Amino acid sequence: MAEKETLLRVINLRKHFPIxxxxxxxxxxxxxxxxxxxxxxxxxxxxxxxGESGCGKSTTGRVIxxxxxxxxxxxxxxxxxxxxxxxxxxxxxxxxxxxxFQDPYASLNPRHPVGKIVGEPLMIHGLMQGKALQxxxxxxxELVGLNAAYVRRFPHEFSGGQRQRIGIARALSLNPSFIxxxxxxxxxxVSIQAQVVNLLQDLQAQLGLxxxxxxxxxxxxxxxxxxxxxxxxxxxxxxADRQTLFDExxxxxxxxxxxxxxxxxxxxxxxxQRIILEGEVPSPINPPKGCVFHPRCPVxxxxxxxxxxxxxxxxxxxxxxxxxxxPA
Amino acid sequence: xxxxxxxxxxxxKFYTLDGVVxxxxxxxxxxxxxxxxxxxGESGCGKSVTMLSLxxxxxxxxxxxxxxxxxxxxxxxxxxxxxxxxxELRDVRGGQIGFVFQDxxxxxxxxxxxxxxxxxxxxxxxxxxxxxxxxxxIKLLEEVGIPEAAQRYDSYPHHFSGGMRxxxxxxxxxxxxxxxxxxxxxxxxxxxxVQAQIVDLFKRLRDMIGMAIIWITxxxxxxxxxxxxxxxMYGGRVAEVALVDDLYExxxxxxxxxxxxxxxxxxxxxxxRLVSIDGTPPDLLIPLVRCPFxxxxxxxxxxxxxxxxxxxxxxxxxxxxxFYDIERGGPRSG
Numbered sequence: 201m202a203e204k205e206t207l208l209r210v211i212n213l214r215k216h217f218p219i220x221x222x223x224x225x226x227x228x229x230x231x232x233x234x235x236x237x238x239x240x241x242x243x244x245x246x247x248x249x250x251g252e253s254g255c256g257k258s259t260t261g262r263v264i265x266x267x268x269x270x271x272x273x274x275x276x277x278x279x280x281x282x283x284x285x286x287x288x289x290x291x292x293x294x295x296x297x298x299x300x301f302q303d304p305y306a307s308l309n310p311r312h313p314v315g316k317i318v319g320e321p322l323m324i325h326g327l328m329q330g331k332a333l334q335x336x337x338x339x340x341x342e343l344v345g346l347n348a349a350y351v352r353r354f355p356h357e358f359s360g361g362q363r364q365r366i367g368i369a370r371a372l373s374l375n376p377s378f379i380x381x382x383x384x385x386x387x388x389x390v391s392i393q394a395q396v397v398n399l400l401q402d403l404q405a406q407l408g409l410x411x412x413x414x415x416x417x418x419x420x421x422x423x424x425x426x427x428x429x430x431x432x433x434x435x436x437x438x439x440a441d442r443q444t445l446f447d448e449x450x451x452x453x454x455x456x457x458x459x460x461x462x463x464x465x466x467x468x469x470x471x472x473q474r475i476i477l478e479g480e481v482p483s484p485i486n487p488p489k490g491c492v493f494h495p496r497c498p499v500x501x502x503x504x505x506x507x508x509x510x511x512x513x514x515x516x517x518x519x520x521x522x523x524x525x526x527p528a
Numbered sequence: 529x530x531x532x533x534x535x536x537x538x539x540x541k542f543y544t545l546d547g548v549v550x551x552x553x554x555x556x557x558x559x560x561x562x563x564x565x566x567x568x569g570e571s572g573c574g575k576s577v578t579m580l581s582l583x584x585x586x587x588x589x590x591x592x593x594x595x596x597x598x599x600x601x602x603x604x605x606x607x608x609x610x611x612x613x614x615x616e617l618r619d620v621r622g623g624q625i626g627f628v629f630q631d632x633x634x635x636x637x638x639x640x641x642x643x644x645x646x647x648x649x650x651x652x653x654x655x656x657x658x659x660x661x662x663x664x665x666i667k668l669l670e671e672v673g674i675p676e677a678a679q680r681y682d683s684y685p686h687h688f689s690g691g692m693r694x695x696x697x698x699x700x701x702x703x704x705x706x707x708x709x710x711x712x713x714x715x716x717x718x719x720x721x722v723q724a725q726i727v728d729l730f731k732r733l734r735d736m737i738g739m740a741i742i743w744i745t746x747x748x749x750x751x752x753x754x755x756x757x758x759x760x761m762y763g764g765r766v767a768e769v770a771l772v773d774d775l776y777e778x779x780x781x782x783x784x785x786x787x788x789x790x791x792x793x794x795x796x797x798x799x800x801r802l803v804s805i806d807g808t809p810p811d812l813l814i815p816l817v818r819c820p821f822x823x824x825x826x827x828x829x830x831x832x833x834x835x836x837x838x839x840x841x842x843x844x845x846x847x848x849x850x851f852y853d854i855e856r857g858g859p860r861s862g
Contacts, residue, residue: 401801456721459724461749463753464776464793465776466752476724
């Protein structure tokens with residue numbers, strides 16, 4: 201990589217889903233799925249976004265692509281603010297930003313043959329037709345390691361891993377520069393996960409792609425990402441390059457998350473000291489006051505239950521939101 | 529050490545409209561008293577069907593246990609689980625053999641309180657009175673780490689989070705001090721911090737009650753710190769079985785080797801490319817006549833395509849079903 205160039209800048213992004221109730225269906229509360237998230241992604245890098253279920257990581261991915269319109273905040277893609285764009289302007293930009301979904305069973309139309317699934321984005325954007333389209337589809341299938349002769353087959357004729365390859369081919373069809381990978385391997389068996397992750401890495405090297413890789417599996421995120429952001433209850437609690445995050449995690453949640461990841465090494469596992477957190481993630485409808493993590497935090501002090509910690513840079517390129525971490 | 533379970537040549541098939549699914553194709557293993565055995569494999573390898581067969585929980589039709597023995601030595605002497613009549617099997621199941629499934633929401637009854645579900649097992653198997661069962665159930669809820677157990681007795685499953693429900697399932701499983709607990713992917717639906725809590729709970733209960741555990745999983749990471757022995761399944765067969773350290777340090781089956789290479793791990797620097805196993809899992813509609821792993825195996829030679837490999841010794845308490853010796857780099861002798 202020559203000059204570092206910021207491809208995507210997310211500033212104080214919020215997404216609150218209203219909960220309505222009562223006779224008049226008025227809004228009575230809100231699920232604060234994403235509650236003030238900021239980060240940047242450089243061109244050509246992979247940013248991993250990890251967290252437990254309900255932390256808002258998938259919503260973040262969808263709000264960035266404007267599949268949900270945000271409640272507040274900005275998403276600057278190549279310096280253009282997506283949140284202020286009209287639907288038509290967004291449509292013209294969509295070819296540059298694509299998504300790969302978690303469930304390879306639900307994300308492909310069962311009534312469409314593979315050729316139509318992969319070629320549809322090109323038809324919708326009016327970029328290709330006829331022979332050129334067929335050639336492009338064949339090229340894409342081979343790019344993701346599928347036989348180009350499969351174009352007339354239907355999704356049910358493929359295994360989970362193959363379906364995920366079809367989803368990847370579809371995402372690549374428009375030559376995007378940025379792809380949100382939303383838990384792309386969680387539904388797959390271990391031996392197939394490795395195939396798909398290797399494919400994603402090869403494609404990144406070959407096509408210069410930029411990924412936002414969303415997952416709950418910390419060891420896989422570490423494997424594929426250059427930098428990692430850890431989310432908890434709608435907020436980023438820590439962000440650093442992967443080595444710093446794993447070697448010197450500063451936030452107590454990151455520390456316990458890393459200590460909870462099982463390692464396939466029996467001798468190491470027997471020696472390891474785990475930080476076992478109490479309880480489970482609270483509801484994002486009524487998140488705890490102060491620091492959202494304080495009810496489960498093993499080192500919380502009085503201040504944590506009253507004052508929300510600032511998300512700030514405490515070391516070069518290392519961001520943390522915790523009262524106990526002082527900027528160096 | 530005395531064996532609490534000996535499974536011999538178990539064969540289970542499903543007669544479906546698409547054809548016969550050969551789910552379990554001759555599985556044998558045994559379990560010592562108080563031992564923790566992990567059964568590892570990917571979806572469709574037959575790990576869950578093996579356990580459901582032992583418990584008489586295979587839906588029939590379409591499923592049928594075709595062959596095999598499962599000798600269980602519990603409190604009341606030795607018996608073959610596969611030969612027991614339904615009422616006797618019901619006495620064993622939930623009494624001397626407890627089980628915990630992956631999805632606690634569909635395993636618990638939504639219209640009974642969690643306390644009643646624990647008490648039900650106690651009155652059914654131990655013959656306690658309602659009052660005794662009530663007191664004992666509260667004690668069990670405390671033991672599995674549910675705060676304010678006396679109040680939570682009257683809660684319904686939907687009041688509980690996933691991790692708490694799994695704790696209730698565990699309370700039911702240990703309620704009659706079983707000799708064996710079968711846990712089928714008990715942490716797969718849970719977040720990693722909650723998974724750590726549940727694994728920790730299992731370890732504590734094992735030390736307290738001393739039951740044997742069969743832990744079924746697809747995750748080689750979770751069992752590394754929990755199991756004493758690991759059995760790897762593929763295509764409805766046992767591919768390899770070994771003591772835990774031995775299996776991770778010198779896996780002998782190319783499939784086990786591949787599985788370990790496919791895992792990203794936080795104890796290495798992370799820049800290594802993952803080893804992927806090419807191809808897809810076997811089609812179980814085809815009867816097994818050769819090594820099930822041969823089509824995906826880098827070492828397969830003629831014999832692998834002609835014969836089904838049986839378990840062969842590959843070290844101390846280490847057996848592998850493979851004709852190729854990957855350590856010596858040639859066909860296995862004998």
